[in-house]
Amino acid sequence: MAVGRFAPSPTGSLHLGNLRTALLAWLFARSAGSRFVVRVEDLDPGAVREHFVAEQLSDLAALGLDWDGPVERQSAHAGRYAAAIDALTDAGLTYPCYCTRREIREAARAPHGPYPEGAYPGTCLHLSPAERERRARSGRDPALRLRAGGVRVGFEDRLHGEVQGAVDDLVLRRGDGTPAYNLAVVVDDAAQGIEEVVRGDDLLASTPRQIHLGELLGLPSPTYAHVPLVLGVDGARLAKRHGAVTLADLAAAGTSAPQVLGRLATSLGLAADGEAVTPAALMDRFDPAALPRTPWVPELSPAPPPARAR
Numbered sequence: 001m002a003v004g005r006f007a008p009s010p011t012g013s014l015h016l017g018n019l020r021t022a023l024l025a026w027l028f029a030r031s032a033g034s035r036f037v038v039r040v041e042d043l044d045p046g047a048v049r050e051h052f053v054a055e056q057l058s059d060l061a062a063l064g065l066d067w068d069g070p071v072e073r074q075s076a077h078a079g080r081y082a083a084a085i086d087a088l089t090d091a092g093l094t095y096p097c098y099c100t101r102r103e104i105r106e107a108a109r110a111p112h113g114p115y116p117e118g119a120y121p122g123t124c125l126h127l128s129p130a131e132r133e134r135r136a137r138s139g140r141d142p143a144l145r146l147r148a149g150g151v152r153v154g155f156e157d158r159l160h161g162e163v164q165g166a167v168d169d170l171v172l173r174r175g176d177g178t179p180a181y182n183l184a185v186v187v188d189d190a191a192q193g194i195e196e197v198v199r200g201d202d203l204l205a206s207t208p209r210q211i212h213l214g215e216l217l218g219l220p221s222p223t224y225a226h227v228p229l230v231l232g233v234d235g236a237r238l239a240k241r242h243g244a245v246t247l248a249d250l251a252a253a254g255t256s257a258p259q260v261l262g263r264l265a266t267s268l269g270l271a272a273d274g275e276a277v278t279p280a281a282l283m284d285r286f287d288p289a290a291l292p293r294t295p296w297v298p299e300l301s302p303a304p305p306p307a308r309a310r
């Protein structure tokens with residue numbers, strides 16, 4: 001049976017945008033009779049806050065979304081990321097990178113061919129052996145990058161159609177030892193047998209990288225559907241400052257979780273304004289071909305004032 005997934009990072013509360021993506025991932029999977037799993041992407045020790053793990057899962061459940069089997073946490077799978085990085089290194093496909101953030105920012109500003117904005121220009125690939133030696137002695141722990149060779153990758157997205165992109169020398173492991181998102185997501189999707197990736201279209205530009213990594217590692221490639229984002233009135237990606245955007249804020253503003261589900265469904269053309277719906281009822285109405293292709297800009301009530309510390 002096919003498997004779909006939702007893979008939130010517990011770095012904050014889920015907002016309407018995350019919840020809408022979760023609903024869509026659930027609908028894609030369940031309406032096709034697929035399994036659906038949740039994976040907690042908790043690799044970044046500096047950004048993860050443990051209490052968001054339980055909160056995010058209970059928010060999904062409050063919307064009526066269910067999942068199969070235990071929730072997997074990336075932090076429990078260090079071994080499989082290390083094995084993938086070792087395999088790439090053994091194949092001569094990695095190199096250490098000593099660049100600081102600032103050096104990368106400055107180098108990436110110069111135009112360098114077909115790469116997406118912010119792509120790594122390959123500075124450390126071209127270090128002379130003496131220079132590499134000098135940098136290695138500087139005491140700075142290097143990141144490990146993929147030697148991508150400027151390959152271009154194309155794929156068919158279920159909503160965007162044919163997408164093409166150049167793969168830069170992306171980070172596989174950060175200087176602090178943390179496996180990078182692009183590596184972990186590819187390894188995990190394969191380990192969990194994920195056949196369909198449904199996620200926000202802010203990740204569209206990363207997908208060629210992930211497909212290329214999967215190919216190098218000999219892993220099967222899932223299908224992709226990158227769904228439109230939810231934006232604030234200023235056109236920026238939805239955030240707390242835009243108003244009541246989390247289930248807790250919405251509840252405080254008088255909107256219950258089932259009502260939020262109704263609003264999400266309406267925004268997707270799956271329910272009439274104010275109609276009470278359940279996820280199961282939406283399954284019968286769901287048609288990927290009829291999904292909106294543009295961002296949703298919801299009307300928001302003001303966020304409640306932060307709870308006072310007691």
Ligand code: GLU
Nearest residue numbers: 007008009041185199203
């Ligand atoms: N954890 C990522 C996020 O919350 C999503 C990763 C993915 O769906 O591939 O943005």
